[in-house]
Amino acid sequence: MSERQDFGADQTDRPARRDALLTVADVLAEPVLQAGSPEVIVGGRALDAEVRWAHVSDSAAVARLLDGGELLLSTGAGWPSDAGELRSFAQALHRAGIAGIVVELGSGHARVPDPVIDVCVEVELALIALHAEIKFVTVTEAVHRALIAAQTDALRERQRLHELFTALSLQGAPADVVVSETAKALGAPVVLENLAHEVIALEALRMPVAEALRDLGDADRVPVQARGVRWGTLLALPGPAHPAGRLTVLEQGATALAFGCLADGGDAEWSVLAQSGIIDDLLGARFASPDDIAARLAAGGFAVADRQCHGIVARGARSASELAYRARQAGCAVVAARVGDDDVALLSLPASDMLTDELVVRIAGGERAVFVGPPADGVLDLLSSLRAARDLAASDRSDAGARVRRVDDRPLERLVASLRDDHRLHAHSERMLAPLVAYDRERRGDLLDVLGALVAHPGNRSAAASASHLSRSVFYQRITLIGDLLDADLDDGETLAALHLALLARRSTAGN
Numbered sequence: 001m002s003e004r005q006d007f008g009a010d011q012t013d014r015p016a017r018r019d020a021l022l023t024v025a026d027v028l029a030e031p032v033l034q035a036g037s038p039e040v041i042v043g044g045r046a047l048d049a050e051v052r053w054a055h056v057s058d059s060a061a062v063a064r065l066l067d068g069g070e071l072l073l074s075t076g077a078g079w080p081s082d083a084g085e086l087r088s089f090a091q092a093l094h095r096a097g098i099a100g101i102v103v104e105l106g107s108g109h110a111r112v113p114d115p116v117i118d119v120c121v122e123v124e125l126a127l128i129a130l131h132a133e134i135k136f137v138t139v140t141e142a143v144h145r146a147l148i149a150a151q152t153d154a155l156r157e158r159q160r161l162h163e164l165f166t167a168l169s170l171q172g173a174p175a176d177v178v179v180s181e182t183a184k185a186l187g188a189p190v191v192l193e194n195l196a197h198e199v200i201a202l203e204a205l206r207m208p209v210a211e212a213l214r215d216l217g218d219a220d221r222v223p224v225q226a227r228g229v230r231w232g233t234l235l236a237l238p239g240p241a242h243p244a245g246r247l248t249v250l251e252q253g254a255t256a257l258a259f260g261c262l263a264d265g266g267d268a269e270w271s272v273l274a275q276s277g278i279i280d281d282l283l284g285a286r287f288a289s290p291d292d293i294a295a296r297l298a299a300g301g302f303a304v305a306d307r308q309c310h311g312i313v314a315r316g317a318r319s320a321s322e323l324a325y326r327a328r329q330a331g332c333a334v335v336a337a338r339v340g341d342d343d344v345a346l347l348s349l350p351a352s353d354m355l356t357d358e359l360v361v362r363i364a365g366g367e368r369a370v371f372v373g374p375p376a377d378g379v380l381d382l383l384s385s386l387r388a389a390r391d392l393a394a395s396d397r398s399d400a401g402a403r404v405r406r407v408d409d410r411p412l413e414r415l416v417a418s419l420r421d422d423h424r425l426h427a428h429s430e431r432m433l434a435p436l437v438a439y440d441r442e443r444r445g446d447l448l449d450v451l452g453a454l455v456a457h458p459g460n461r462s463a464a465a466s467a468s469h470l471s472r473s474v475f476y477q478r479i480t481l482i483g484d485l486l487d488a489d490l491d492d493g494e495t496l497a498a499l500h501l502a503l504l505a506r507r508s509t510a511g512n
Contacts, residue, residue, distance in 0.1 A: 021150035022051045022143070024100040024126045027071060030146070032138045036104065036130035041117060046126040049099040054143040056136045058108065060089055068097030071143065073136045076108035083115045090119035100126030106133060150243070157244035161185065165256040175257055175273055176201040179234070182253030186246060188239025191216065192224070192257065192270075194232040199299035200270045201277070209292035212237060213299055222250045226258040231267040272321055274300060276337035279344055282383055283390075290379035297346075297379075302333045304378060307348045310355055311373035311386025313393040314343040314364040327363045342393060346382060357404040367402045369393075374407050394507045396456075412500060429505035432498060435485040447485070448503070450478040454490065455500040 025047040027033060028040070040047070052069025055062070058078035066072075072093065080086055093101065101120065103112050112129050120127040164185070168178055175192055183190035183203035189212040192201040204212040219235040234254040242249055261267050278296055280286070287293045294304060314323060320336040320343045327334035327347060336345035347363070349355060355372065364370045371393040373385030388407040396405060436447045446468075453468035453475075454461070465475035483490045490496065 021154060022146050023047065024049050024051055024071065024128075026146065027051055027054075027139075027143055028128065030139070030142045032134065032142045033102070033130075035132065036134040037132040038102075039129045039131060040127075041112060041129055042120040042125060042127040044124070046100065046120075046124045049126055051099045051143060051147075053147075054140040056140065060085075063089075063092035063096045066093075066096040066098055069099055070096075071099050072101045073104075073139055074101070074108070075104045075106065076113075079108070079113070079116075083113075086113050086115035087119055090116045090125075091123075094119065094123045094125050098125070100128065102128045102130060102139075104130040104133065104136075153243040154245065157242070158248060161244055161249060161252045165252040169256045169259040172260070172263065173256070175260060175270060176203075176277060178253055178256045178260070179203050182234070182236070182249060185249050185253075186236050186239050186242060188246075189237045190250075190253070191219070191235045191237075192232060193235065194267065194270060195230065196301075197299075198274065198301060199296060200232065200274045202296070207237070208288055210289070210295035213295045220247055220250055222247065222254045224254045224257045224261070226255075226262055229261075231258070231261050232270070271324075272337070275320070275324065275335045278335050279337040279339065279346075282346075282386065283339070283344075285383070293379045297335065300335065302335055302346065302348050304348065304376070304382060306351055307333075308351050308353060308355065309346065309348045309376040309382050309385070311376070311382060311389045312345050312347060312360065312364075313371045313386075313389045314345070315341070315369045315371075315393060316343075316366070319343075320345070322365060323363060326365055330359060330363055332363070339390075342390075344386065344390070346386065360404045361402055369396070369402070370404050371396070372404060372406045372408075391504065391507055412497070412504065415501075425501075425505045428498075429502040432486070432502040433506060436482065439485060447478060447482055448506075450475065451482055451499060452503055454479065454482075455496055455503060458493075458496055 028038060028047065050069055051071045052067075053071070054073060055066065055070040056073045057065070058074050058076065059065075060078050060080050062072065062074075080089055090101075101116075103109065105111060112127065117127065119125070164181065165178070168181060173181075179190050179192050179201040180203040183205055187205070189202070189204045189207050191199055191212065194200055199213065202209065202212065215237055216235055219237050221233050221235045223230050224232045224234055234250055234257065236246065236250050239246070278293070278300070281296075282293055297304060320338045323343050323345055324334045324336040327336070327345065331349070331353070333348035334345055336343060338344075343364075345363075347355065360370050360372060361368075371389045373387075373389035373392075376382040376385040385407075392405060392407050392410060433448070436451065439445050440447055450468050450470070453464040457464040457467060461475070461479070462472065465472045468475060468478075470478065479490060486499075488495050488499075490499075
C-alpha cells in the first residue's frame, strides 16, 4: 500500500533535528574548562544543547550580537546590578538562542546572581560557574578545534554511509537487510512500518522485540518516499550519538528503501517479507520469548488472545500471498509464507467462528490438500499447531486432490506434536529405528519409507504397497527384511504403534 502526495518546496515531513556535533556537556568535559573548577548550577537536559561557537563578552547588551548556539563566556563585570535588569538580561540571552552561560567568579561577581539563576532554571538554559581563573581564549580554541574535528568526522561518516547504502541499493538488497544495516550503523533498534503502521521489518539488536515495539513513541522517524509517493516510515529508537547525525543515518536508510520500492514497482514485496520473517522465526524458534512473537503478530494486526487460531499447511505450487488475500476476504487475520513446496499459514478467527472444511478449502483455493493444526490459545500453542500441521503433511504424500486433514483426527500425531521437545521421545525413535536408518544410509535403501506406508495402512498391506509404489512381492520382501533387522513382529499392534510413534518423532525432528 502506498500513498501519493504533492510535496511543496517547504514541506519536508521531517522531524526537528536532534543531532549535535558538540554539546555543552562536551565542552564541559574539556580539560581547559575543567581547570577552572566548574560548578554546574543548571544542568540536566540543558547540557545537551548544541554548541555552535564560543563567544567571550562581559557586555550587558551582548544578546543583540548573538546568532544562536553560542556558549557565552563571561566574568559578568559589565552585567547590570538591578534584579529586574538582570532577569531581562538573562531572558534576552535565552531569546537569542544561546547554548549556555559560563561565568568566571571573582572580579565581576563572587557568586552568580540569583535572578540569572532563576531565569536559567525556568528556561532550562545551561549555567556553569568557574571557581578558578582560566584563559577564555584557550576555551574558544578548544571549542573551535572540537567543532572542526566533529565536522571532519561527520563528513567522513556521511561518505561511508553514502557508499554503504548506495551499494545496498545497487545490489537490490531486500528491506530487512537495509533495516538491519541501518540499526547496526546507529547502534539502536530500527523499525520499518507501512502506511497502515504494520511492522514490515525490525532489527532490535539486543533489545527484546516486545520492548522495542512498545517504545516507538520516543523514536526518530523519517518517511520512505520518492517522486511524490510515500510507502511507509523508518523509525529508530533512542541510542548513542552518531558522528554523521542519527537522522542522517536514518534518512540514508529510508532513501535506500525508497529506491528499492521504485525498482520493484512498489511495496508489494514488503508484506511477503514481513510474513515470511514471522513464519521463519516461529518455525525456527528464533525468539527470546513468546512476547516477542506476540508483539510482532499484533503489529501486523494478528491477534491471538480470545481468538480461534490454527496453523495450516496447503500443498501445491500456488502463492502464499493469494492464500493470505483469500483468508482476509473470509474474515480471518492471517500470516502466510512459502516454505519449501508448501504454503504455510497462521489463521486467526473470532472465537465464535468455526474453521470448517469448506472455509479451509476456500482459503487454500483450488484442488489442494490442506493440513490443519489443533486450536491454539497462545504463541507457543500456535507454534505447536503449525508444527503439527507440517508433521501431518510430511507423513501424507498421497496424490489425492482437494481434501482437508486435521491433526485433531490423528491423536498419535497430536501426541507427538505435544511431546516434540521431550528428549525421551527422540531417544525412543533413535533406539527403535537405528537398524533401518543404518541400512538405508549404507545401501541407499527405502526401508523407512516402506515402514511409513505400513503404519499408515494398518491391516491393509495391499494399500500400503500401493502407497509405497512397490509391487506386492517386493513390498513383502521389504517387510520381512524390516522385521528381521528390528527383530520385531510387524503383525503385533503394540509393536506397530511404537514404530509409528518413532517414525512421527523422526519426521518432526527432520521437518524443523
